[in-house]
Amino acid sequence: MKKWLIAGLSLICTSALANTTLIHNISGYTPTLKGATQSFSVLVVRDGKVVATGNDDMLKQFPEATRYDGHGKTLLPGLIDAHGHIIGLGNNLVELDLRGMTSIKQIGEKLKAYSDHFDGEWIVGRGWDQTLWSSQQFGSAADLDKYVGNRPVMLTRVDGHAIWVNSKAMQMAGIDEKTKAPEGGEIIYAGNHQPSGVFVDKAEELVRKHVPAASEHDVKRALNKASEHLLSLGITSAHDAGIDYTTWQVYQEQAKNKAIPIRIYAMLSASDPKLETMLKAGIIKDPNDHLSVRSVKIYADGALGSRGAALIDSYKDRPGHHGLMLETYDKLRELMRLSFKHGFSANTHAIGDKANRVVLDAYEAEFKKTGGKLLRNRIEHAQIVTPEDIPRFKSLDIIPSMQPVHATSDMHMAEKRLTDNQLAGGYAWQTFLKQGSKIAAGSDFPVELAEPFHGLFSAVTRQDPHGQPEQGWRAEEALSRDQALRAFTLDAAYAAFQEHKLGSLEKGKWADFILIDKDYFNVPALEIRDIQVDETWVAGQLVYKRMVQKDDK
Structure with a gap:
């Protein structure tokens, strides 16, 4: 049988291509x-940039x-x-990953196994989601103490808007019944x-401030791990x-040393x-467009899964509670x-x-x-907006920065949390x-998997991985394939002031x-x-290639 393997990430060369490169025998879009949207069968690249696209006449x-x-291809x-x-x-790629765990017991056993081979002080993990458990209730410190009680544990919810800690962590943070x-x-x-x-949300800081801060070495390691993963998924630029x-x-040091493999638009x-x-x-x-810093990320409310999203009317499944500003x-x-x-955009x-x-x-x-x-300010997520407020995005030139996969992963939970009126x-x-x-x-990784074709699939179908609901959830809001691709390319580039350099394969833009x-x-929509x-190419150079290996039967 065939087994697909991901090859090691190729390092981006610092020297320019010696000659013009012509990629042919392709179905390009x-x-x-x-x-x-334009189609082509030949792409011509020189010095890392697009020279032209066209048909076989270009040969x-x-x-x-x-x-x-x-x-x-x-x-x-x-x-x-x-x-x-x-x-x-x-x-997330190197720490304790709890994504998809369906019970406290399953989490506890994974935590214990991780702890047995961990030599640091604080055990840190991420990915739990109580809506996947049969109880759908938050866990407790006592639940974690059964598995690890002798060292502090801090586990971040999948959306990053709640933490779950053991008693040792609360003790080290000085938290008791008097803590406000x-x-x-x-x-x-x-x-x-x-x-x-x-x-x-902001109560997390009561514990987080006691966890040792990441060093520059830690950040570089995380940058390299993430870059390798993103390039393997076809993501050449991330905000x-x-x-x-x-x-x-x-980021500045790595950009100066030409050591950032992907393109990053960073928000402070x-x-x-x-x-x-x-x-x-x-x-x-x-100058090589591997790093751009010109916006600020502001935080207005929490997340829907932890009932921290701020609502006008109260939560359907928690009367009287309106979330957190x-x-x-x-x-x-x-x-x-x-x-x-300071000339920076505000992305909230x-x-x-x-x-x-x-x-x-x-x-x-x-x-x-x-x-x-005119600074192309954005609202990040813009998930639950009243119909009368949606036109204000246009009149105020606010870009809705949205994550299609959130709709299909949230849909069952959202219907429990919110009324039909709130979901309008x-x-x-x-x-x-x-x-x-x-x-x-985008995807909001690592809240969701970074897989961009999961996002494109969700945008086009508004279905779960099994094709449900059959007609799509609130299907009138689905995107066409053209619209979805544009949102993940050219319009995303626009939101970073980069539409004349990135996002499409037009003359003069980075290849x-x-x-x-x-x-x-x-392909059928379900196959997206x-x-x-x-293969992934950045500035006309091959930086990732998926290899095929035949196993013996």
Whole structure:
């Protein structure tokens, strides 16, 4: 039988291609700045940039070019993930991964096995999701103590908006029944009015501040791990949604040394104590377009899964609870004003309908007072928006930065959390496009898997991996294949001020592209999710190749 293996990541060469390269025998597709998706069978690259696309007539026009046979495969522009967490992904690849665990017992056993071979002080993991358990209730410190009680454990929820810790961790953090949750955070209590071990949103910091900070070495390791993984999935550029000061320093050093394998558009974390220091350093634009830093990530509310998303009406499955605003209206305006002052865009996390409304109000007021409307500001997620607020994105020039796979992973949970009325403007991709908004699509890795074809599949079908529901969940908001590809390429590039350099294979732009094993535009919709990347090229150079190995029967 055949077994597919991922080859080791090829290092990007520092020298330019000696000759023009002509990739032929392909089914190529690219969105264009003019709008229409173009098809081609030949791509010509010189010095890392696109010279031309066309048909076999170009073989005669470039007789001296080095030819590369695409073996009839489909070629697309390199995919852009407009919202992810690169260092978080890298860490997730080396730390305790709890994604998909279906019970506390299963998590506990994996934690115990990990602990037996772990020689550090704090055990850190990520990926649990209580909505996958039969109880659908948060776990407790006592649940973790049964498996690891002699060292502190901190496990982050899959969405990053809650942590679950053991008793040793609470002891080291000095947390007891007298501890108060900060504004914008919640401590979940057990029946005896003691902290249960679960801390939501800003309450996480009560524990997190006691965990040793990542070193520059840790960040570099995570960057390399994540880059290798993303390139293997066909992602050549990623928007890093909220970096701290250490990561900001490492990214600049690595860019200077030409040691960033992918392209990164990084947003400064508004919660970092050194935000102003980073802003005063100004916009960072690497001449090779491997690093761009010109925006700030602001956090308005929590997440739907942990009931931290801020809602106008209360949660259907928790009456009286409206979620959490992580910043006040005045603080949001202050952070926007600070960003605009330094020429940085303000990209604000908002999931619930209340958070989206408050954030839109803050943008509108700040635009009138200080300007900044032309900075391509974004709302990250824009998941639950009232129908009357959706047009405000267009009138205020706010880009909805949305993650299609969230809709299909959230749909069952969302219907438990929210009423039909609250969902009326939920995950409303087609509505946004019809009013003229550009959608910057991503995955929110490592909250979701970084797999971009999972996102493209969700965008087109609004179905789970098994093709359910048969007609798609709220199918009127599904995207066409053209629209979905554009959201993961050219419109994502637009959201980073890079549409004239990235996102499509047009003359003069970087030759970032992928070869895939199926024709995205012509396979049955259910097969989009399973498309595999055979090759990834960045600036006209092959940086990843999937190999085939035949096993003996």
